[in-house]
Amino acid sequence: MATDINKAQFIKDFKDQLYEDFMVKNSDATAEEQFVALAKVIKNYVRPDWFRQKNGIVADKKKTAYYFSIEFLPGKMLQTNLLNLGIYRMVEAALAENGVALNDLVAAERDMALGNGGLGRLAACFMDSLATIGAPGFGNGIRYKYGLFKQKIVNGYQVELPDAWLSSEGNVWETKKPHSAVDVKIYGNVYLEPHDGGVLKPVYENVKTLHAVPYDMPQIGFQNGVVNNLRLWDVEIPEKYELDYPTLADRRRVEDITSVLYPDDSSREGQSLRLIQEYFMVSAGLQTIVKSYAKMGLPMTAIQEKVAVHINDTHPAMAVPELMRILMDDYGVKWSDAWTSTIAVMSYTNHTVLSEALEKWDAALFKEIVPRIHQIVGEIDRQFVAKWASKVDACVVDNTRIIRNGQIHMANLAIIGGHSVNGVAKLHTELLIEDVLKDFYTIFPEKFNNKTNGIVPRRWSQIANPKLSNLIDDLIGKGWRRDIHELKKLENLTSDTAVLAQLDLVKTANKQRLADYAKKMLGIELPVNAIFDVQVKRLHAYKRQLLNVMHIIKLYQDLKANSELELTPRVFIFGAKAAPGYHFAKSVIKIINELAALVNNDAEIGDKLKVVFLENYNVSLAELIIPAADVSEQISTAGKEASGTSNMKFMMNGALTLATLDGANIEIKDAVGEDNIIIFGMDKNAVYDHYQKHDYNARAIYDNNPEIKRVVDAFVDGTIPNIHYEGHEIWDALVSYNDEYFLLEDFDDYVKKQAELATLYANDKQTWQQKALINIANSERFSSDDTIELYAKEIWEIN
Numbered sequence: 001m002a003t004d005i006n007k008a009q010f011i012k013d014f015k016d017q018l019y020e021d022f023m024v025k026n027s028d029a030t031a032e033e034q035f036v037a038l039a040k041v042i043k044n045y046v047r048p049d050w051f052r053q054k055n056g057i058v059a060d061k062k063k064t065a066y067y068f069s070i071e072f073l074p075g076k077m078l079q080t081n082l083l084n085l086g087i088y089r090m091v092e093a094a095l096a097e098n099g100v101a102l103n104d105l106v107a108a109e110r111d112m113a114l115g116n117g118g119l120g121r122l123a124a125c126f127m128d129s130l131a132t133i134g135a136p137g138f139g140n141g142i143r144y145k146y147g148l149f150k151q152k153i154v155n156g157y158q159v160e161l162p163d164a165w166l167s168s169e170g171n172v173w174e175t176k177k178p179h180s181a182v183d184v185k186i187y188g189n190v191y192l193e194p195h196d197g198g199v200l201k202p203v204y205e206n207v208k209t210l211h212a213v214p215y216d217m218p219q220i221g222f223q224n225g226v227v228n229n230l231r232l233w234d235v236e237i238p239e240k241y242e243l244d245y246p247t248l249a250d251r252r253r254v255e256d257i258t259s260v261l262y263p264d265d266s267s268r269e270g271q272s273l274r275l276i277q278e279y280f281m282v283s284a285g286l287q288t289i290v291k292s293y294a295k296m297g298l299p300m301t302a303i304q305e306k307v308a309v310h311i312n313d314t315h316p317a318m319a320v321p322e323l324m325r326i327l328m329d330d331y332g333v334k335w336s337d338a339w340t341s342t343i344a345v346m347s348y349t350n351h352t353v354l355s356e357a358l359e360k361w362d363a364a365l366f367k368e369i370v371p372r373i374h375q376i377v378g379e380i381d382r383q384f385v386a387k388w389a390s391k392v393d394a395c396v397v398d399n400t401r402i403i404r405n406g407q408i409h410m411a412n413l414a415i416i417g418g419h420s421v422n423g424v425a426k427l428h429t430e431l432l433i434e435d436v437l438k439d440f441y442t443i444f445p446e447k448f449n450n451k452t453n454g455i456v457p458r459r460w461s462q463i464a465n466p467k468l469s470n471l472i473d474d475l476i477g478k479g480w481r482r483d484i485h486e487l488k489k490l491e492n493l494t495s496d497t498a499v500l501a502q503l504d505l506v507k508t509a510n511k512q513r514l515a516d517y518a519k520k521m522l523g524i525e526l527p528v529n530a531i532f533d534v535q536v537k538r539l540h541a542y543k544r545q546l547l548n549v550m551h552i553i554k555l556y557q558d559l560k561a562n563s564e565l566e567l568t569p570r571v572f573i574f575g576a577k578a579a580p581g582y583h584f585a586k587s588v589i590k591i592i593n594e595l596a597a598l599v600n601n602d603a604e605i606g607d608k609l610k611v612v613f614l615e616n617y618n619v620s621l622a623e624l625i626i627p628a629a630d631v632s633e634q635i636s637t638a639g640k641e642a643s644g645t646s647n648m649k650f651m652m653n654g655a656l657t658l659a660t661l662d663g664a665n666i667e668i669k670d671a672v673g674e675d676n677i678i679i680f681g682m683d684k685n686a687v688y689d690h691y692q693k694h695d696y697n698a699r700a701i702y703d704n705n706p707e708i709k710r711v712v713d714a715f716v717d718g719t720i721p722n723i724h725y726e727g728h729e730i731w732d733a734l735v736s737y738n739d740e741y742f743l744l745e746d747f748d749d750y751v752k753k754q755a756e757l758a759t760l761y762a763n764d765k766q767t768w769q770q771k772a773l774i775n776i777a778n779s780e781r782f783s784s785d786d787t788i789e790l791y792a793k794e795i796w797e798i799n
C-alpha cells in the first residue's frame, strides 16, 4: 500500500522519475517536470490496487456499476490523489525538505475540464465516491482533445479560446490501453438475412469502422486501498480499414470525433458529430462490458446479475439499443430475453426540466449514422405502442413513445429501456412526476425515484479550505475527515464566542486569499471587511444572474442619490461561462463587466461597493472562490434548477445561502432550519400558477413600481457606459417579452432580504458566524458518498 511508503523511499522514487523522464536533477527541474514526476510516482504506487480491481471484475465476478457520461469534470487530481492515498502530509514534508513547495506543483497541473458544469462535476464526484465506499464502479466517457473552452474577457466581452489541456506529456494520470481497443461501426446500410434456424442476422454494407482506444485513469478511494477505473475513449483509424480513409480530409474527419467537448449546457441543435460522439462512447464501452461478462462464463441472459449501466442524462441513451444489438447480433440472444436483461441493466438520471434541453434527434439523421440502432429503436417503439395502446389513453402513448413526428426522443428511450429514472433533488423528482414526465409515471410509477445530489467532502472542504479544516480538527478532532457526519458535532459549539471569532478569522483569511488573486488578475483591491457575495455557475437566464445585477444597480443608484447612505460594504463576485451561441447570456456578461467598471471607478462609491467578474470559472477557481464567500447566491426561478451542487459546496464552507425555494436549496433549508438560510421570492406553486393562469404581466410591474423602472431603465438610459444593443436586449427580455423568469416579480423580496442580511452582517457578526457554523455542521447531509450508497443499493444493486 502507498501508505507504507516512507519519506526516504518517496524522495528516491521521485528523483529517479525525474531522471528517467527528463534527465534532470531535482534542483534543476521546473515545477511542470516535478509535477509530472510526482504524478507518475503516485500512479506507480496505485498500480497494484488498480490492476487488482480491474481484473477483479471478471475474476471475482463482482457486479459492477458502469457510469456512462459524455462529460467528466474532475479538475486537478494531484491533491485529491495524495489525500486519498493517505500520503499528503508525508509527500508535502518530503518535498519541502528538498526545496520543493507542493503548492507549486499543484499550480503546474492543468484542470481536466471535460465537462460543462454541474452534470460533469457530479460524474467526477460520483467516481470518487464509488471508490471511497468501496463499490465496484467504472466510468466510461470521451477523451476530448479540447475540454471546455478557456474564457477570456476582452473589452467586457467573453472570448472563447481552445482548452488544449493535453500538454506534450499527455494526461499524466492516464494509461493508454491499445490492448483493449474495439471497433465501432457507423453509417452504411444494414439489412437482415435469415441464418440457420431462421434467426435473422444483420448484414452491413459500406460501413465506416472506427477504432476506439481506451485511456484509463485511476479513481482512488479515500484511504481504503480501492482504486476504480475511469475509461475515456479516443478514436483512431483502424489499420485494417485504412483504405476507407484515403485522404487527409478523411482522416481529419475521424479525428474530429473526439476533438471537442460541445460547450452547451442546455439546448443544442442536433449535429451529426455529436450523435457520432454519443454512439462511439456507448458502443465502445458496452462492447467491452459484454466481453468481460462473457469471460465470466455465465449465461448471457443473466448479464443483469453482474452488470449495471447508468445513463447520465440522455446523452448515453443509445446504450439501450446498443446493448440489445450486442446481445442479439453478437451473442445470439433472442429479442425477448435481451429486452428483459436490458431493462434490468439500464438506469437513467434526468438533470433538467427545461424542455429545450430534452434531447431529440432527427430520425433521418439517426438512420443515416446508426442504421442498425435505428432499426432496433423502431422495434422497441413499435412494441411499446402495441403493448400500451389498449391499456392507457392514446395521448399518453403519444407522449411517451420514442419516435414521434420524425424525431427520436432520447429521454423516452432511456425511460422505456431501463428500470429506474431518478431526479436529482426532491423538488425536481416531484416535478418530473407531476409535470415533465407525468405520462410515464402513469405507466411506470415503480421506475421513479429521487437521488438528491451530493459533493465530495474531501475536495470541497479538506483540499479547498485547509484553514477551516484545521480549525474543525481543533474543535471536534480529526474524525470528520473520514466520517463527514461528525461535522454535526459542531452544532454544540454555536454559543462558544471564541469559536465564532476563530471562524471569522478563517473566513477573513480565505477572503484575503481571494482578494490577492483578484488583485493579481484584475489589479483591483477588494476590502475583506466587506460582505463577499458570490454567484458562480454557468450563465443562463433561468439562473438569474441578471436579478443579482439589478440589485447591484439599485444599490449604486441609491448611493448616487445619497452619498451619506449607510451601506454595509459589499463585494459582488461573479464567475460564469456562457455557451458560445447563447447571445443573451453573453450580453449579461458584458453588462456585468461594464457595471463593474462603472462602480469600481467611482470615487463617490469608494469601498462600499465592488463588482468583479473573474474570468474562466472552473473547478480550480471554485476551490479558491467558494471558501471566501459570505453569501451564496442560489436565485434561480423556482422549479427550474434541478438541484444545484455549488449550493452544497458553499454551505460546507460556511457561506449563508440566499435562495429561492428551488432544487436542493429546499433540502438545505430543511437541514439548517429557516433561521439559518435566507429564502425569498415565489415558490414553485406561484410560478406554476402564472403558467396556468397566463396572468403574469411584467409591463404592469415595470409601469407601477418606480424603483424597478429606474433599475430596468438603467440598461438603456446611459447609466452603464459602453453597452450598446446589450442593454436593449435585456430591457426587451424583461419588459417587451414579459420576463420569462419572473425577475421583476421577485425583485422586491430579493432586495428586502439582501438588506436584512447586510444589516445582520454589519451589526451582529457573532450571530452571522453562528449561522455559518450551523451550515457547516449540517453540510454533512450532502456528501456524495451517501448519495452513491443509495444509487448502489436502490438502483444498481451492487455491494
Ligand code: F55
Pocket (backbone or CB within 6 Å): 116, 117, 118, 119, 120, 122, 264, 265, 266, 267, 268, 351, 352, 357, 424, 453, 641, 642, 643, 644, 645, 663
Ligand atoms: C450539458 C450538455 C447538455 Cl446537451 C445538456 C446539459 C448539460 C449540463 O451541463 N447540464 C447540467 O449541468 N445540469 C445540471 O446538473 C446538475 C447535476 O445534477 C444539477 O445540479 C443542476 O441543477 C443542473 O442544471
